[in-house]
Amino acid sequence: xxxxxxxxxxxxGVDVSYLxxxxxxxxxxxxxxxxxxxxxxxxxxxxxRAGPDDGPVKAIEYSAYDQMAExxxxxxxxEAAERWPDVALELEHRLGRVPVGEASIAIAAAxxxxxxxxxxxxxxxxxxxxxxxIWKREFRDDGETRWRSNEPMSAED
Amino acid sequence: xxxxxxxxxxxxGVDVSYLxxxxxxxxxxxxxxxxxxxxxxxxxxxxxRAGPDDGPVKAIEYSAYDQMAExxxxxxxxEAAERWPDVALELEHRLGRVPVGEASIAIAAAxxxxxxxxxxxxxxxxxxxxxxxIWKREFRDDGETRWRSNEPMSAED
Amino acid sequence: MxxxxxxxxxxxxxxxxxxxxxxxxxxxxxxxxxxxAVDRVRSDVAGGHDLxxxxxxxxxxxxxxxxxxxxxxxxxAFLPPLAGG
Amino acid sequence: MxxxxxxxxxxxxxxxxxxxxxxxxxxxxxxxxxxxAVDRVRSDVAGGHDLxxxxxxxxxxxxxxxxxxxxxxxxxAFLPPLAGG
Numbered sequence: 001x002x003x004x005x006x007x008x009x010x011x012x013g014v015d016v017s018y019l020x021x022x023x024x025x026x027x028x029x030x031x032x033x034x035x036x037x038x039x040x041x042x043x044x045x046x047x048x049r050a051g052p053d054d055g056p057v058k059a060i061e062y063s064a065y066d067q068m069a070e071x072x073x074x075x076x077x078x079e080a081a082e083r084w085p086d087v088a089l090e091l092e093h094r095l096g097r098v099p100v101g102e103a104s105i106a107i108a109a110a111x112x113x114x115x116x117x118x119x120x121x122x123x124x125x126x127x128x129x130x131x132x133x134i135w136k137r138e139f140r141d142d143g144e145t146r147w148r149s150n151e152p153m154s155a156e157d
Numbered sequence: 158x159x160x161x162x163x164x165x166x167x168x169x170g171v172d173v174s175y176l177x178x179x180x181x182x183x184x185x186x187x188x189x190x191x192x193x194x195x196x197x198x199x200x201x202x203x204x205x206r207a208g209p210d211d212g213p214v215k216a217i218e219y220s221a222y223d224q225m226a227e228x229x230x231x232x233x234x235x236e237a238a239e240r241w242p243d244v245a246l247e248l249e250h251r252l253g254r255v256p257v258g259e260a261s262i263a264i265a266a267a268x269x270x271x272x273x274x275x276x277x278x279x280x281x282x283x284x285x286x287x288x289x290x291i292w293k294r295e296f297r298d299d300g301e302t303r304w305r306s307n308e309p310m311s312a313e314d
Numbered sequence: 315m316x317x318x319x320x321x322x323x324x325x326x327x328x329x330x331x332x333x334x335x336x337x338x339x340x341x342x343x344x345x346x347x348x349x350x351a352v353d354r355v356r357s358d359v360a361g362g363h364d365l366x367x368x369x370x371x372x373x374x375x376x377x378x379x380x381x382x383x384x385x386x387x388x389x390x391a392f393l394p395p396l397a398g399g
Numbered sequence: 400m401x402x403x404x405x406x407x408x409x410x411x412x413x414x415x416x417x418x419x420x421x422x423x424x425x426x427x428x429x430x431x432x433x434x435x436a437v438d439r440v441r442s443d444v445a446g447g448h449d450l451x452x453x454x455x456x457x458x459x460x461x462x463x464x465x466x467x468x469x470x471x472x473x474x475x476a477f478l479p480p481l482a483g484g
Binding site for chain 2: 460476
């Protein structure tokens with residue numbers, strides 16, 4: 001069974017969730033990973049998109065299997081830490097209704113060498129898409145809603 | 158000979174330099190590349206480092222062959238735009254004295270699909286390191302200064 | 315002696331809409347696999363036939379394959395196609 | 400008719416320290432290459448022998464190879480190992 005230590009990360013002695021319900025403060029994430037020994041920092045932001053192929057999207061509502069999502073994020077972070085021990089990593093995924101243009105996920109990685117910071121960010125977003133139990137429902141201008149997914153057949157990437 | 162249009166980019170009708178002398182506003186860079194059609198944004202920050210192998214670095218002073226540096230940045234941006242036409246890209250490189258922990262360069266790229274945003278950021282920083290005529294002199298706690306470079310034999314990556 | 319086991323099934327997002335509920339208790343014979351549990355849900359639960367034949371399933375909050383054996387007290391989560399990120 | 404050409408040499412960063420100046424005019428014979436210009440600077444300019452034999456050189460603000468022919472009025476920039484980023 002999953003034990004409680006896997007549900008959240010501790011930050012300066014306080015339990016912090018990877019899942020948040022408010023606007024993600026990307027600057028704070030970047031600051032948390034930065035220090036004088038890490039010369040390269042990479043921030044990835046996934047934002048709610050309303051492109052020409054997306055139709056009249058107004059917002060996306062994210063929901064999760066919260067406990068498992070926290071646990072999978074913790075696993076991904078632990079795997080990254082094992083593979084890239086010099087890299088500092090922070091991430092947050094937003095739940096609830098996210099308007100077009102706002103971030104649903106932000107990942108910050110900093111490392112002594114820039115290649116590692118890029119690699120960690122890509123690893124984390126790629127793993128998130130295929131492992132973390134989060135779902136999204138699109139709200140459209142015409143009042144319709146529809147479930148969307150990361151699968152190749154879907155319009156999302 | 159280099160013509161003046163290559164020295165700078167135009168932003169809302171105003172000529173803007175890739176080279177700046179103040180703190181880089183990374184949030185502004187990210188905002189300039191973001192729009193509703195671009196779901197993935199990547200920000201790279203190269204910061205002045207004082208790691209265990211770097212010695213007692215206090216600050217780094219960057220200088221440039223300004224006109225050629227602006228021109229090379231413009232070339233890199235144009236090459237990125239040709240190779241990744243859907244990607245929006247902004248960058249700034251700081252000159253003058255930059256204290257440890259502050260950014261010497263920031264690159265922001267946003268794209269409909271995240272892979273392209275990552276690829277563009279890496280392309281731009283990799284090309285910058287090998288093409289743009291910028292130099293740095295390290296100021297150390299003991300009062301010494303020394304020139305550093307991006308070459309493999311140097312301690313920098 | 316009772317040879318049956320009970321697993322707790324969870325349904326999320328679109329799957330919760332399809333079956334009209336977020337969880338249920340499922341009785342299975344000992345030695346049943348995840349595949350057996352999915353088959354039972356699809357055949358016995360109202361709306362269950364509208365679930366895919368091979369949904370993503372997590373057992374005790376870990377992704378599992380369909381041939382995994384389930385045990386008494388397990389939690390089986392039926393996960394629609396993921397959309398995080 | 401004068402068959403010589405004049406190129407304007409620029410020195411940056413550590414190279415400016417080495418030669419103790421940031422620029423100079425160099426007279427060369429027509430048809431000279433970048434390599435010829437570098438040789439002349441290394442042999443004729445005070446401190447020039449402390450420059451590397453094959454420094455990075457930009458001609459009219461573009462990176463060039465050593466066998467490029469230089470023309471009258473060209474600007475040749477002597478670039479120390481780059482350190483941008």
